[in-house]
Amino acid sequence: MKFVIVTFVCIICVNALSEKEQWSTFKQNHGKKYKNIVEENYRFSVFQNNLREINEHNERYRNGETTYFLGVNKFADRTSTEFKSMFKNHKVNLPKSEKIKSHELPKEVKTATSVDWRSKGFVMPVRDQGDCGNSWPFAAAAAYESQLAFHKNITVQLSTQQFIDCAVPFGEECNISGDIMTGFAYGSIRKTSIVPESEYPFVGAQSVCRANLSKGIVNNAYMFVSESTEITLEYNIGRFGPMASTINADCIQLYAGGIFSNSSCPNTLDDINFALLNVGYDTSSDGIDYWILKNSFGTDWGEEGYLRLKKGTEELGIPLLNGSPEILED
Numbered sequence: 001m002k003f004v005i006v007t008f009v010c011i012i013c014v015n016a017l018s019e020k021e022q023w024s025t026f027k028q029n030h031g032k033k034y035k036n037i038v039e040e041n042y043r044f045s046v047f048q049n050n051l052r053e054i055n056e057h058n059e060r061y062r063n064g065e066t067t068y069f070l071g072v073n074k075f076a077d078r079t080s081t082e083f084k085s086m087f088k089n090h091k092v093n094l095p096k097s098e099k100i101k102s103h104e105l106p107k108e109v110k111t112a113t114s115v116d117w118r119s120k121g122f123v124m125p126v127r128d129q130g131d132c133g134n135s136w137p138f139a140a141a142a143a144y145e146s147q148l149a150f151h152k153n154i155t156v157q158l159s160t161q162q163f164i165d166c167a168v169p170f171g172e173e174c175n176i177s178g179d180i181m182t183g184f185a186y187g188s189i190r191k192t193s194i195v196p197e198s199e200y201p202f203v204g205a206q207s208v209c210r211a212n213l214s215k216g217i218v219n220n221a222y223m224f225v226s227e228s229t230e231i232t233l234e235y236n237i238g239r240f241g242p243m244a245s246t247i248n249a250d251c252i253q254l255y256a257g258g259i260f261s262n263s264s265c266p267n268t269l270d271d272i273n274f275a276l277l278n279v280g281y282d283t284s285s286d287g288i289d290y291w292i293l294k295n296s297f298g299t300d301w302g303e304e305g306y307l308r309l310k311k312g313t314e315e316l317g318i319p320l321l322n323g324s325p326e327i328l329e330d
């Protein structure tokens with residue numbers, strides 16, 4: 001009897017210890033500091049709930065019941081409500097302009113079985129948007145960079161800070177109700193030059209616009225919008241290079257790898273709150289088609305900063321709004 005009790009206590013104790021240990025590692029890895037012990041205890045309880053969710057989900061992954069797995073990342077001390085609220089102000093408003101165009105899908109569409117523009121060197125490194133809740137400046141800069149490489153063979157990191165400071169009215173901070181189209185409208189409709197990152201580095205918060213436009217690399221672009229089907233998107237990405245894609249990001253907080261697919265995550269236009277760069281598509285060894293999306297949560301999120309998303313079932317609203325600048329001659 002005594003032996004049983006001791007064993008029982010020890011299992012609890014090992015688990016508790018290991019959660020504490022994981023918590024310490026987590027805080028260290030992500031430089032987490034909390035303002036007092038009350039806050040820290042609360043964050044630890046959130047972390048424990050997330051750990052439980054991660055373990056339960058990954059058990060289903062091991063059993064082949066789901067195609068993606070979860071893990072501890074920098075968002076593991078946030079509740080899903082807090083994570084969602086990072087993007088709550090985002091609305092998708094497509095500006096009306098003659099500088100927006102879409103390419104008609106040819107009658108006979110022939111697409112490659114897989115495309116990955118990273119292999120051509122057309123995709124710049126993964127960024128980290130930090131606490132800036134807005135993803136569109138990152139997706140817009142990423143789309144400009146890839147299109148510049150695609151059309152002009154110029155590889156340069158462009159300034160996200162320019163989009164943050166200059167594309168929206170001052171005083172809106174990083175949580176403005178902008179969307180990916182704000183970025184393209186800034187560069188294409190307003191015909192503004194985009195300067196390199198080195199000239200105008202990322203600081204995180206919004207400031208007054210300080211772009212020296214004479215240093216601009218991209219001077220002339222159309223805004224190009226894909227029609228809302230995954231077939232059109234596949235054709236456009238294969239033919240015209242990487243595009244910014246928009247999704248509902250509510251469900252990707254703890255994504256750590258595999259092919260994300262979850263039909264219980266809402267995928268209508270109203271649910272879209274996040275933008276990333278779509279760099280291609282492929283099929284897994286077990287026959288699942290997926291998109292390859294470059295996120296801006298740093299390389300310590302997902303698959304080295306990337307999300308693989310199931311293709312063909314409108315996951316997270318992927319076909320609904322996709323755009324890129326079409327770089328023109330100066």
Ligand SMILES: *[C@@H]1O[C@H](CO)[C@@H](O)[C@H](O)[C@H]1NC(C)=O
Nearest residue numbers: 065066067261262263264265
């Ligand atoms: C979809 O997400 C919900 C909520 O996170 C989770 O409970 C469910 O297991 C997921 N489904 C799959 C197939 O992974």
Ligand SMILES: *[C@@H]1O[C@H](CO)[C@@H](O)[C@H](O)[C@H]1NC(C)=O
Nearest residue numbers: 121149150151152153154155
């Ligand atoms: C693109 O640029 C690279 C290096 O700047 C050069 O080696 C390559 O030949 C260029 N490709 C084309 C198609 O001009």
Ligand SMILES: *[C@@H]1O[C@H](CO)[C@@H](O)[C@H](O)[C@H]1NC(C)=O
Nearest residue numbers: 089172173174175176177205
């Ligand atoms: C935006 O964020 C700032 C802090 O960065 C906050 O003071 C403000 O209330 C937020 N605005 C909205 C509309 O959420």
Ligand SMILES: *[C@@H]1O[C@H](CO)[C@@H](O)[C@H](O)[C@H]1NC(C)=O
Nearest residue numbers: 199210211212213214215216
């Ligand atoms: C902007 O860049 C140009 C060209 O490099 C330079 O001559 C000019 O002094 C810069 N202007 C400011 C305000 O820094």
